[in-house]
Amino acid sequence: MKWATGSADPCHRAVSPGLMAALLEHSREGVVVCDADGVVTLANPAAVRLAPRLEPGLPLPAPLDSVLSAPEARVVTHDGRQIQVRAEELGEGRIAWYLTAETSRRTEFLLEAARRLAASLNPHRCARAAAELGTRFLCDAAVVFLPPASGRRIEWIRVVPGRSGPDEGAVPAAAAAEVPGLTDALAGLREDVAGRQDPGGTPDWLLPEGFGPVGHLLVLPLPGNSVSAGALVLARRAGRPSFDEDDQGMAYDLATRAGAAISAACLFRDQSTVNGILTGDLLPPDLPEIEGMRLAGRLRASQQAGAIGGDFYDVYLPESGPVERPPLVILGDVCGKGARAAVLAGQVRHSLRTLLLMESRPERLLELLNRSLLASPSPHSYVTLILAALRTAPGGHVQVDLAVAGHPPPLVLRRDGTVEEVAVRGSLLGALQKISLWPATVDLAPGETCLLYSDGITEAFGGPSGREMFGEERLRRALASCAVMPVDALVERLEQLSTDWLRGGQQDDRALLAVRAGRGASR
Amino acid sequence: MIPDLPAAARRYLELIGRADEEGAVGLVVSLLDEGVPAEDVLLRVIATSQRRVGELWESDEWPVAREHGATKVSERAVAAVGAHVRPAPSRGRVVVACADGEYHALPAHIVTEVLRLRGWHADFLGASVPGPQLITYLHREGPDVVALGCTLATRLPRAHALIAACQAVGVPVLAGGAGFGADGRYARLLGADAWAPTADAAADRLASGLPSFPSAREGAARVGGEEYVYLTRHRAELVSRVAATLKEAHTPEGGHDDDLGYIADYLIAAMYVHDASLFTDYVTWTCGVLLARKVPAEFVVLALSVFRDVLNDCPRAQALLSEGVAAAQMCSAARQQRRAFDAGHAPFSG
Amino acid sequence: MQDTPPFQVEALVPEPGAVRLVMIGELDYSMVDEASAAVAKALAEDLRLLELDLSGLEFVDSSGMAVLMNAYTGAGERGVAFRITAVTPYLRHLLEVIALDDVLDLPR
Ligand code: B12
Numbered sequence: 001m002k003w004a005t006g007s008a009d010p011c012h013r014a015v016s017p018g019l020m021a022a023l024l025e026h027s028r029e030g031v032v033v034c035d036a037d038g039v040v041t042l043a044n045p046a047a048v049r050l051a052p053r054l055e056p057g058l059p060l061p062a063p064l065d066s067v068l069s070a071p072e073a074r075v076v077t078h079d080g081r082q083i084q085v086r087a088e089e090l091g092e093g094r095i096a097w098y099l100t101a102e103t104s105r106r107t108e109f110l111l112e113a114a115r116r117l118a119a120s121l122n123p124h125r126c127a128r129a130a131a132e133l134g135t136r137f138l139c140d141a142a143v144v145f146l147p148p149a150s151g152r153r154i155e156w157i158r159v160v161p162g163r164s165g166p167d168e169g170a171v172p173a174a175a176a177a178e179v180p181g182l183t184d185a186l187a188g189l190r191e192d193v194a195g196r197q198d199p200g201g202t203p204d205w206l207l208p209e210g211f212g213p214v215g216h217l218l219v220l221p222l223p224g225n226s227v228s229a230g231a232l233v234l235a236r237r238a239g240r241p242s243f244d245e246d247d248q249g250m251a252y253d254l255a256t257r258a259g260a261a262i263s264a265a266c267l268f269r270d271q272s273t274v275n276g277i278l279t280g281d282l283l284p285p286d287l288p289e290i291e292g293m294r295l296a297g298r299l300r301a302s303q304q305a306g307a308i309g310g311d312f313y314d315v316y317l318p319e320s321g322p323v324e325r326p327p328l329v330i331l332g333d334v335c336g337k338g339a340r341a342a343v344l345a346g347q348v349r350h351s352l353r354t355l356l357l358m359e360s361r362p363e364r365l366l367e368l369l370n371r372s373l374l375a376s377p378s379p380h381s382y383v384t385l386i387l388a389a390l391r392t393a394p395g396g397h398v399q400v401d402l403a404v405a406g407h408p409p410p411l412v413l414r415r416d417g418t419v420e421e422v423a424v425r426g427s428l429l430g431a432l433q434k435i436s437l438w439p440a441t442v443d444l445a446p447g448e449t450c451l452l453y454s455d456g457i458t459e460a461f462g463g464p465s466g467r468e469m470f471g472e473e474r475l476r477r478a479l480a481s482c483a484v485m486p487v488d489a490l491v492e493r494l495e496q497l498s499t500d501w502l503r504g505g506q507q508d509d510r511a512l513l514a515v516r517a518g519r520g521a522s523r
Numbered sequence: 524m525i526p527d528l529p530a531a532a533r534r535y536l537e538l539i540g541r542a543d544e545e546g547a548v549g550l551v552v553s554l555l556d557e558g559v560p561a562e563d564v565l566l567r568v569i570a571t572s573q574r575r576v577g578e579l580w581e582s583d584e585w586p587v588a589r590e591h592g593a594t595k596v597s598e599r600a601v602a603a604v605g606a607h608v609r610p611a612p613s614r615g616r617v618v619v620a621c622a623d624g625e626y627h628a629l630p631a632h633i634v635t636e637v638l639r640l641r642g643w644h645a646d647f648l649g650a651s652v653p654g655p656q657l658i659t660y661l662h663r664e665g666p667d668v669v670a671l672g673c674t675l676a677t678r679l680p681r682a683h684a685l686i687a688a689c690q691a692v693g694v695p696v697l698a699g700g701a702g703f704g705a706d707g708r709y710a711r712l713l714g715a716d717a718w719a720p721t722a723d724a725a726a727d728r729l730a731s732g733l734p735s736f737p738s739a740r741e742g743a744a745r746v747g748g749e750e751y752v753y754l755t756r757h758r759a760e761l762v763s764r765v766a767a768t769l770k771e772a773h774t775p776e777g778g779h780d781d782d783l784g785y786i787a788d789y790l791i792a793a794m795y796v797h798d799a800s801l802f803t804d805y806v807t808w809t810c811g812v813l814l815a816r817k818v819p820a821e822f823v824v825l826a827l828s829v830f831r832d833v834l835n836d837c838p839r840a841q842a843l844l845s846e847g848v849a850a851a852q853m854c855s856a857a858r859q860q861r862r863a864f865d866a867g868h869a870p871f872s873g
Numbered sequence: 874m875q876d877t878p879p880f881q882v883e884a885l886v887p888e889p890g891a892v893r894l895v896m897i898g899e900l901d902y903s904m905v906d907e908a909s910a911a912v913a914k915a916l917a918e919d920l921r922l923l924e925l926d927l928s929g930l931e932f933v934d935s936s937g938m939a940v941l942m943n944a945y946t947g948a949g950e951r952g953v954a955f956r957i958t959a960v961t962p963y964l965r966h967l968l969e970v971i972a973l974d975d976v977l978d979l980p981r
Pocket residue numbers: 496566570571573574575576577578580581590591594598619624625626627628629630631633634670671672673674675676697698699700701719720721722723725805808
């Protein structure tokens with residue numbers, strides 16, 4: 001131990017009673033001191049945690065009192081707990097006891113299994129954790145087989161200590177049948193059997209080259225939610241002791257826990273696949289290059305659980321067909337949240353794609369869309385939408401024909417940095433038999449920008465009080481500050497400002513889509 | 524002949540300074556065709572130039588819009604390198620993400636490309652990744668490692684939450700980016716499983732093997748504290764009170780209100796990690812930036828003093844602010860000395 | 874620190890055959906079920922007039938807006954007269970954006 005130098009009595013200078021107390025307080029080793037009469041004079045918190053019956057002023061409880069001072073520790077059982085104890089004489093008849101918890105292999109295994117198997121909801125990660133637990137506590141090689149998610153091949157993940165990372169692969173069911181007992185285990189049968197199998201029948205592909213002959217083999221089913229979650233194979237090399245009863249008990253525990261973890265993970269995977277398909281309709285497309293202009297967009301989905309929102313945008317390039325039309329962009333918001341909203345957003349995007357084969361006038365498109373929503377079998381399908389047809393004009397200009405249905409009107413950023421709200425308005429879709437529309441056309445000079453956005457931006461709650469809305473005024477000011485930026489930087493900055501405004505608070509869907517006239521970078 | 528990389532970097536800087544996307548992408552691709560390793564193009568041409576862009580902005584030689592234009596071009600250049608050279612993945616899966624609120628995506632994008640070049644199956648989730656999105660991704664895709672980028676130290680609290688969340692679902696975290704400190708000290712403090720100073724070091728670190736599961740941690744990291752919580756809650760009021768006081772005091776040449784907000788953010792971050800140097804480094808840096816814009820360091824001294832007066836219930840914050848004041852005074856003194864020196868030499872320099 | 878009331882809806886009967894739903898607070902997607910239930914309950918009765926008093930409604934998100942729209946369309950389908958008796962400026966603005974201010978004949 002080192003002490004501060006330059007003092008006559010370093011120990012006393014360096015360790016004040018306060019510091020001493022603090023050291024003992026935070027020590028992870030239990031420290032107990034008794035006087036010559038065997039009465040406890042000090043017991044730090046760690047000691048009391050290990051041996052709750054310790055109490056200063058009372059005699060040292062059994063069986064600690066039976067431990068004699070010796071350099072080696074002894075293991076004693078106190079209140080059913082295994083404790084390592086070492087005693088040390090301090091002079092004047094005082095004795096110090098140092099206590100640490102003795103964790104058995106089994107306790108350690110249970111703690112580690114709980115920690116590792118509870119963590120992930122990914123079937124592969126769970127399988128890998130199970131195999132690693134197997135080799136750490138039980139065997140020289142562990143292989144987890146997962147039931148086929150699709151197709152007919154059975155995936156396996158193998159861990160053999162000393163190799164870099166796990167190996168993975170897939171085998172057809174026929175090959176799996178070569179491993180003794182594996183077919184039954186995969187079928188969830190034979191849960192009653194301890195799982196010992198004849199190691200002689202192990203096929204070569206099961207273990208890596210150079211592993212050596214297998215001496216002992218356990219094959220266990222992984223029980224799932226009433227269907228099998230796979231199987232676990234544990235192997236020891238020839239010459240190693242066989243799996244004894246304790247080992248088999250632990251292997252059974254491992255299989256049970258791994259099975260529960262993997263089947264929960266598979267459930268999550270199936271559900272999130274469904275979710276993924278639904279929300280896939282919301283994912284924004286990659287924005288194409290369009291002659292004479294630049295597009296930039298950002299879509300941030302809501303983070304509230306189960307609250308997949310309904311913001312979306314899309315671009316429809318001209319197609320060869322009966323109707324000639326300029327490129328069209330849309331940005332919309334479906335009223336409501338969750339899977340229904342996602343499905344509805346998908347419907348709108350697909351309907352528009354179809355309608356565009358016959359119709360190109362924005363107002364007519366909206367009227368048709370309104371009718372299709374009213375006729376939709378799912379009631380109360382309300383949608384707000386902006387439709388913008390983008391026509392290039394002489395001098396690098398872009399003419400934007402806008403039709404708006406129930407959506408906040410777009411903003412235009414002029415070259416001098418002023419921001420205008422476009423006077424365009426129209427009713428929400430899906431509610432009225434006859435909608436009213438007041439369309440408008442905006443002329444963008446080169447470098448000017450038209451910004452479509454969803455109310456998630458303006459209605460973001462946050463700011464100083466955490467309860468204030470971002471609001472249209474702030475959005476205009478933010479936009480004005482982006483006058484000379486490239487359009488993708490502009491959109492990124494607006495999203496950043498709105499994220500900053502939220503300050504980590506709950507966020508709704510936020511969509512931004514900007515059209516900049518001209519192809520130059522910024523000016 | 525091996526192309527002269529420093530010269531190429533200068534040429535590249537010139538091109539991105541003009542927002543010449545075609546030129547910059549063309550240059551990058553021609554370097555690759557001449558046999559320059561893609562990693563060098565990313566790190567010794569693009570990254571180096573980007574840091575230079577930062578300096579040019581700091582010294583007020585480039586307006587902010589030019590910086591933005593240049594960065595956008597660099598993003599395309601990085602993508603072009605990735606499209607040009609991409610070996611098939613031969614190693615494990617890594618997901619690269621920026622901390623929540625972190626919009627410096629380019630550094631993490633560069634890291635992603637370098638990892639791909641080294642054979643990792645690397646996915647890039649982009650700027651400002653919220654926790655739930657990252658965790659859902661981890662469950663769904665099951666990567667071996669999360670590489671978490673944080674460029675601004677002010678995002679450390681949120682980076683910390685992400686690190687803990689990733690580890691809780693059993694995925695180890697490799698931290699990187701300037702925000703974790705030049706020596707990675709905050710990465711260690713916040714419990715990251717590993718840290719790397721640069722993209723190539725990150726690839727090396729991954730190659731040397733990370734544990735398959737984050738190691739169990741003994742107790743929580745010692746971060747935050749009561750004053751930290753208080754300041755986080757009342758940041759906005761604090762900033763507006765300081766702004767109002769400064770206005771009353773008729774400070775002649777004031778900085779921007781945003782500057783006060785940044786000061787508050789760095790103060791809060793320094794309180795979080797219990798490290799005064801995080802704050803004083805920022806003060807010194809910001810004095811330099813403001814000086815280049817003709818705002819004297821005295822403004823910072825004054826602003827910090829007002830912060831200190833307002834926060835009379837927060838002794839820890841006040842102590843930090845005092846250190847900040849001292850740092851700003853040093854900047855101002857250094858400046859005056861220089862001025863005196865320049866004045867003394869003026870007749871000779873003609 | 875949360876001083877805004879959560880969402881509340883109360884049904885009054887100003888005269889026989891009429892129901893007035895008074896909505897207060899924030900009608901967001903988490904409160905939609907409660908609001909929809911109140912609307913459905915009102916429309917299930919033998920009704921002549923459905924009124925909404927929205928002067929206490931501080932925030933409506935798109936899900937909440939859908940509830941208001943359902944009240945309007947639901948009333949229309951049943952031949953029940955529909956009226957909004959009071960709105961906040963914020964709500965008026967929202968209704969203007971979706972161009973329903975004319976249709977709904979909002980109070981001055
Ligand atoms: C471009 C840029 C931006 C762009 C970013 C756009 C984008 N798509 O990336 C925008 C405009 C958004 C931006 C905004 C801001 N920025 Co800025 N920005 C920069 C700039 C000029 C370049 C960044 C860059 O690409 N560097 C190149 C990379 C490759 O270098 P690197 O960071 O050293 O990365 C290496 C390592 O750190 C490591 N690494 C990096 N990330 C990761 C991640 C992992 C997982 C790993 C393992 C390793 C690793 O590997 C890399 C390669 O070897 C820097 C200047 C600089 N010196 O970096 C400022 C800079 C980072 N920004 C700064 C600031 C203050 C801001 C703002 C707060 C406002 C402002 N005044 O500009 C906002 C905040 C935005 C936010 N909320 O996040 C300051 C930070 C000051 C400080 N002391 O903390 C800097 C230093 C200012 C400067 N000199 O110009 N910025």
